[in-house]
Amino acid sequence: MKTLVNKHVITLKKTPKTLLLCYVVIYFLWGMGMNRFGTEMEIARFSHWWQVITCYILYMVPISILLKKYSFFEQYAYGLVAMGILEFLGYWLQTSYIYPNNILDKIFNPQNFSLGMALFFALYFPAGNWLVSKVHSRIFYKK
Template structure:
């Protein structure tokens, strides 16, 4: 356990500007995805502020822990993280899946949360890649 805590502390000890950039990017990404889910009637958060709790308070720290790992490793750990988040959201009723949505139609209603977790697990490797590129662009070659 000590080794894990030391590793996590080292991974989370980054430039504050990098953390701020993650928060901005993930917040905008979350708002956009929630709105997209509403527009095409796939799924939505029950409350708009869940974008903050899910995308910033949950996904940003996980992204920071996973950054620098290979794509497949980030995806695998991201799948676990998103599986727990998706399962919890639908069990607690804090997420709403529209009846007979396109994912239900393609993969059946029983596979909806799994499909969402499989898709959203991509956020970790893609988010780390995008934020890394933006950070280097904005701060001219610095590493976070």
């Protein structure tokens, strides 16, 4: 277990600073936008705005970096596990707020809400890695 953790720490440390900056900026803006969307549509929101930093930057960015070498489906599968844990803890600890009778509850029923959220947000890992790769290569590798 210790060697696995050390391997992941080394991978994160080897990440170019420019790539890390792209991840942080893109995921922060994405997180703020999704939190705002969830609030405006009265679906769900963080209890505090700064949770965008803890969830999107401190949790999702390192996972994205570790998953970027995998295929789309592997990123999604691993991302589903990561987001399942995050969604479960967010609602259990009440650091995320679910609006009662929101549109997703009406479509899928309340018992499926957190599962639906995990299934949706797991797409962030392959989509985020693709987006960051495109933005990073356009900005830092112009010829």
